[in-house]
Amino acid sequence: MSGFPRILAVDDNKQNLSLLERALTSAQYEVVTAEDGPTALKLIGSAAPDLVLLDVMMPGMSGYEVCQHIRANEATRLLPVVMLTALTDVADRIRGIEAGADDFLSKPVNREELLTRVKSLLRIKTLHDDVETKNQLLRNLFGRYVSAEVAAEIVADPGRHLKLGGDKREVTVLFGDLRGFTPLAEQLDPQDVVDILNSYLKLVIDTVFEFRGTLDKFRGDGFMAFFGAPIPREDDPLNSVRCALTVQERLTRIAFAKFPDVRLHMGIGINTGVVIAGNIGSERRTDYTVIGNEVNTAQRFESNAGPGQILITGNTYERVKNAVQVRELGLLRVSGKQEGVLAYDVLGWREA
Incomplete structure (x- = not known):
């Protein structure tokens, strides 16, 4: 990540988006917003967010479906996703985990809990990005001696x-x-x-x-x-x-x-x-x-x-x-x- 981390907030409720945006910008995060799933997926491709805050219950494409699309894309399969939900049933959370969510926040969102969870997941993402950068350097190095396919196998089990x-x-x-x-x-x-x-x-x-x-x-x-x-x-x-x-x-x-x-x-x-x-x-x-x-x-x-x-x-x-x-x-x-x-x-x- 370079500069301020970029957060994509997705919610069909404009008031909820406004609350999230104020809380995040006050903590020096750059915020982009979407009010539906398809728009969110387009922004993930164009704006390259570092983390997604994703409402579960949205008309058309639900948060579960958006998360599944994120995980199915090789470029975004490790993008941190936090689901925002008013649902309290354990089965709903299990469904979110199965869809690929990294964490959950209950509505109404508590500002301090929101910022703490975002900070924690971004720290993990930074560590992963560092590892991926080093792995890419290794793949490039081994690529001098073996094919890209073999280099990837070596890096996977050094x-x-x-x-x-x-x-x-x-x-x-x-x-x-x-x-x-x-x-x-x-x-x-x-x-x-x-x-x-x-x-x-x-x-x-x-x-x-x-x-x-x-x-x-x-x-x-x-x-x-x-x-x-x-x-x-x-x-x-x-x-x-x-x-x-x-x-x-x-x-x-x-x-x-x-x-x-x-x-x-x-x-x-x-x-x-x-x-x-x-x-x-x-x-x-x-x-x-x-x-x-x-x-x-x-x-x-x-x-x-x-x-x-x-x-x-x-x-x-x-x-x-x-x-x-x-x-x-x-x-x-x-x-x-x-x-x-x-x-x-x-x-x-x-x-x-």
Whole structure:
């Protein structure tokens, strides 16, 4: 809230509205008024009140109905609502609570009770607004690494997803790197190189997030992403291959007006396996990442992939074999493993 808190008073009785307005303005509140439910709902959208004082018994749309509309709107579902009523039956108050009311005031309204309850609810709203502002900052921060959907899940349960350290889980790791870009970059102005890379990396970021992946890091003109952490899903291996195929397809459509002959080509490697996933570092500086031999395997597969090629391991293939067309390449030697790792070249989707 900025400046004086704004209160919307709603009552079909003009005398009651006048009494409420005098009491509230004397306490340094800004007041807007409405004499019926539809007008109140319009003012909630246009005047953005910090609290609503709502008469229960009004012709046409009752206070219960107005409150239900307020709670059904995502933008106002937490807006404080105090119902004003001359009804004394417990069932009427229960109905108000079920409609979403935060508090009740009995008519005729006592000025001191009115101001006390308003002050209390506004204090709670201020605390909630502060928390929401911080959560939005967190969502924006995590939005650099994950999709908005995943960021919201992290913020909803930070104790689970943001603790320092890691846990074992199965993920699918994807490495991608441009082929032949370094020699090209040496011939271009540095600013042109940055512009080309930014166009390419925007494509990568958007596509990784589209398929619910987590962007780990950039490495020059390469990148690392993984699927399955911090939020695991059954289709993580399939999403990783979808992401890879989509990146390759979209790369063929990237064009640069200043350099019409420049075409970007990428090699991609994918592996599925158990890793340590979590926040690595200290309380002051952490990175959410995955570590383990399975990560190294994915990187090794990427280094062996040719331009436009997607190489996946046998572990990944077993999880996506019903959905993709592949060419078996035999065993690929990978450092850290005594035996070779079965490799497959992804050719495309299986036709339904």
